[in-house]
Amino acid sequence: MKQLNLAILLSLLCIISCKTQKESLDTYEGMILEFGNSGGFTGAIDCYRMMENGQLFKSNDGKNFTEITSMDKKVAEQMFENFETLGFNEMRINDPGNMTFYVSLGQGKRVQTLKWGGTSQIPDPNLKRFYTNLFKLASQAKNPVK
Numbered sequence: 001m002k003q004l005n006l007a008i009l010l011s012l013l014c015i016i017s018c019k020t021q022k023e024s025l026d027t028y029e030g031m032i033l034e035f036g037n038s039g040g041f042t043g044a045i046d047c048y049r050m051m052e053n054g055q056l057f058k059s060n061d062g063k064n065f066t067e068i069t070s071m072d073k074k075v076a077e078q079m080f081e082n083f084e085t086l087g088f089n090e091m092r093i094n095d096p097g098n099m100t101f102y103v104s105l106g107q108g109k110r111v112q113t114l115k116w117g118g119t120s121q122i123p124d125p126n127l128k129r130f131y132t133n134l135f136k137l138a139s140q141a142k143n144p145v146k
Helices: 002-018 073-085 125-140
Strands: 032-039 044-051 055-059 066-070 099-107 110-116
Touching (some): 032 073, 044 073, 044 125, 073 099, 073 125, 099 125
Antiparallel strands (some): 032 044, 044 055, 055 066
């Protein structure tokens, strides 16, 4: 009986310790995938920051972020991988316009940012699809944070 109790206790400890730890944007040191848009008639800002563990934060001013959801970690990791697989880490586009769209990936001061919306550069269609998919994931993510 003692062995069974010990086995159950160890199993519970393992399950609890394997749970994804919540991070804070202020102290997080990993890679962040940021995407959003700004400008237009109202000058509104709509931006998101995603961590590799699936935590998703939103801001309407580009500075103050609030955690809105936690998506599947594997989906989040796939989006981080797609950034490099699709060659965005080597792409150069900085063409803001009246309505500017952007995607960036980085850590600390090493950030690759791609901005488009102006008339000088035509963004890669894969970049636009990637951006659209990120917004779809953000809107469909489950487990809203209360």
